[in-house]
Amino acid sequence: MTDNNDTFPEKQKAWLAIRRGVPSKALRLDDNVAVSSKLQEGEVLVKVQAAALNHIDYMLLGLLPNAFVGRPHVISHDFAGTVVSSRDSKIKEGEEVFGAILAPTQHKTGQGALAQYVRVPAKFVAQRPQNITPTQAAGIPLVALTAYQVLFEIAKLEPEQSLFVNGGSTAVGLAAIQVAKALGCKVTATASGKNEELVKSLGTDVFIDYTKTPANEVLQRDPPSPKFHAILDAVGNIDLHLWTHSEAYLAPDGIFVSVGPRPSGAGDLPLLVRYAWEAFLRPTWLGGVKRKWRMVQVKENQEHLEYIAKLISEGKFKFVVDSVYEFDDVPKAFEHLMTRRARGKVVIKVDPNVA
Ligand SMILES: NC(=O)c1ccc[n+]([C@@H]2O[C@H](COP(=O)([O-])OP(=O)(O)OC[C@H]3O[C@@H](n4cnc5c(N)ncnc54)[C@H](OP(=O)(O)O)[C@@H]3O)[C@@H](O)[C@H]2O)c1
Structure with missing residues (x-):
């Protein structure tokens, strides 16, 4: 002591x-x-x-x-x-x-x-x-731990697999892009045009400006091949289109990970109920999406933080x-x-x- x-x-x-x-x-x-x-x-x-x-x-x-x-x-x-x-x-x-x-x-x-x-x-x-x-x-720490836990513990991403980050310019998104790139994955990310340069400078391979066309529409029209191994919704919007259309661009054994819904007030209760229904209650035999959905709950973890610290020391995480x-x-x-x-x-x- x-x-x-x-x-x-x-x-x-x-x-x-x-x-x-x-x-x-x-x-x-x-x-x-x-x-x-x-x-x-x-x-x-x-x-x-x-x-x-x-x-x-x-x-x-x-x-x-x-x-x-x-x-x-x-x-x-x-x-x-x-x-x-x-x-x-x-x-x-x-x-x-x-x-x-x-x-x-x-x-x-x-x-x-x-x-x-x-x-x-x-x-x-x-x-x-x-x-x-x-x-x-x-x-x-908090956003990098979230990114680490989504990519490694929930999605179990491997080198050369592909990740889609909705909200590439959120702090969680910026961390996820960098951890995925350091692992050797291909990254597609959304942001508004003013943040295009930022998310690309951190390694984003394919950029989608969500202010021009909703990401699900872009991806349905022109799906990646192969389909994404994982999707991280780092925005937490209660707009569910990205999830409800995900069979078009998320691999059958892929996973959709959400940072959680983001209600703007008590008036959003009906939307929250719909979110819960669509995201994890609705069974596939009642029209539910045939993909895995998970919500991340970040936890303190020294080893994960040390992994991020190593990436920072090596200049791989800004x-x-x-x-x-x-x-x-x-x-x-x-x-x-x-x-x-x-x-x-x-x-x-x-x-x-x-x-
Ligand atoms: N469950 C968990 O364990 C956990 C852990 C960490 C964070 N979170 C949650 O994750 C969310 C993100 O947190 P954060 O700190 O990373 O956020 P943040 O950095 O404050 O997010 C701000 C960014 O979001 C972008 N943005 C806003 N609306 C968007 C949209 N519809 N599509 C794409 N980008 C959009 C903005 O870019 P533009 O101005 O260009 O739109 C801005 O750059 C929060 O809801 C937070 O509570 C959950």
């Missing part, structure tokens, strides 16, 4: 989720939050340099009442920083790391990324590759940062993320002097 109480204070600044609602009303910047320094075996305390926002942050904030999610708790999942205390045999004090603490652990422990210090199991972090800064690293905000400007940063127009990650400087 390496414990050095001189290196961190008892109290810290942190953004707390205090009630259900929109970020501007449901979050509070508090400068008197206890630093959780009593580590259990296998845990580390990280001095956070930068954190990043994800859609799940405000979705849970707007959806679930306090009793379900242990509020108040520190918000956000992705972080990069320095280990200041460790009770782990692998990740030691002084190491520069990046990682994610996801909702189940966050709600149980109250810990989150938008704080000066976060206490996490060491297996949630990996060493930060030295060719990227903390600001660049902070946005990577971080894409949309914007960087100061710690006091978190509500403004959420407003920007919620436009769903970001090109890459929305990052928060927790240490104002971080690169």
Whole structure:
């Protein structure tokens, strides 16, 4: 065990989720939050340099009442920083790391990324590759883990197979394109024209501008040969056409993976019911699509993060940062993320002097 109480204070600044609602009303910047320094075996305390926002942050904030999610708790999942205390045999004090603490652990422990210090199991972090800064690293874990888990664990993609990414310019899509290309797969991706150059620069072989013609129509008219081995819907729209027409362009033993539906409000309930019916309830003998459908549920995983870190070190995975905000400007940063127009990650400087 390496414990050095001189290196961190008892109290810290942190953004707390205090009630259900929109970020501007449901979050509070508090400068008197206890630093959780009593580590259990296998845990580390990280001095956070930068954190990043994800859609799940405000979705849970707007959806679930306090009793379900242990509020108040520190918000956000992705972080990069320095280990200041460790009770782990692998990740030691002084190491520069990046990682994610996801909702189940966050709600149980109250810990989150938008704080000066976060206490996490060491297996949630990996060493930060030295060719990227903390600001660049902070946005990577959650979306890269999602991409890794979709491609390797759910789709079980192999070199030379083909992947279709709906939403190539989403942060999840950008990560999936790069992981698939590093594996040696062929990638087709959608984005709007303004993001064509970005998704192609990361290796996309075939580009579809979804603002001109819906992707399912383009693919039905001119299906790939052979058909895709996997489709990742990284947009999460509740428009189901991509799935309901997928027999035309997804191989019979292929798989359709969704990041989950994206309701815009309570009024979308009938659409959500239709989504559930079409995606996983409707049997094929009642006209259901004869393809496998799965929804990804990202999990922390050190080995997966180390795989991404290796790709970064080798120059095969480029971080894409949309914007960087100061710690006091978190509500403004959420407003920007919620436009769903970001090109890459929305990052928060927790240490104002971080690169
Ligand atoms: N289930 C899980 O475990 C899991 C894990 C991670 C993320 N997610 C979900 O995955 C989704 C994506 O997250 P993210 O952070 O990657 O999103 P993001 O980066 O914020 O997405 C913004 C991008 O989406 C593009 N976009 C918007 N509508 C589009 C459409 N109809 N077709 C194609 N592209 C479109 C925008 O490009 P244009 O401006 O060019 O349209 C913009 O570049 C979210 O709903 C998130 O909650 C789920």
